[in-house]
Amino acid sequence: MPHVTSETSSRGAVAYQVGGKSFLSFRTPRKDAFDPGTGEPYDDVIVFWVPSPDDKEALVQDPSSPWFTTAHFNGHPSVLLRGSRIGELRRDQLVEVVQDAWLSRASRRRAETWLAAHGPG
Template sequence: MATEEDVRRLALALPETTEKPSYGTPGFRVEDRLFLRLRTDAEGWLVVFVADQGEKEALLASAPDRFHTTPHYDGHASVLVDLDAVDVDELSELITDAWRARAPVRVRQRFEAERDGDV
């Protein structure tokens, strides 16, 4: 089970990430591009941006106990993640993928180079 503290720790560890309210809830941005936010109106749920609709549909089909959507998010490349149903390793992967989907190319390339030890 992952927590809001895990979300904050993992998100803020990524380059150029800041926390800034979004729709009245904690949001996380890479160079002011929102890539995830906590939902206080649905406690324990995290809105996570994904690369595209195909990835959204794949996540929803793969684990309906962990991933969900609502009509509000129809046509939007994001899913709702039940923090009670994911572990920290899966959460880390989801957050990093969301960050990659929204990060500017130069920031993402620098991150990948540092991660691969090319810097």
């Protein structure tokens, strides 16, 4: 995706941004996303911005899906994915979610230019 930069936080978490707005980030372990068996926080959570609450709901509604959310993200336009489960997604599914994340955070002009060249996902 064009105009992408990356930022690394003081805790080592990497976020990919367009126009200074994050659209995909790698979280450091937090108490809100944890292994139910051990209680240990997941150390491989990736955050993807989504275009709308409906898009978020579509991704997280199936409990067997690798997509999830936590109470911390209630009302936030994003979904979570454990890196260890990324292999459960087809490449085209992952591409679509990354493109949608970028489009949801890019400026209108950048999004329109990209869509004119590539078409909707």
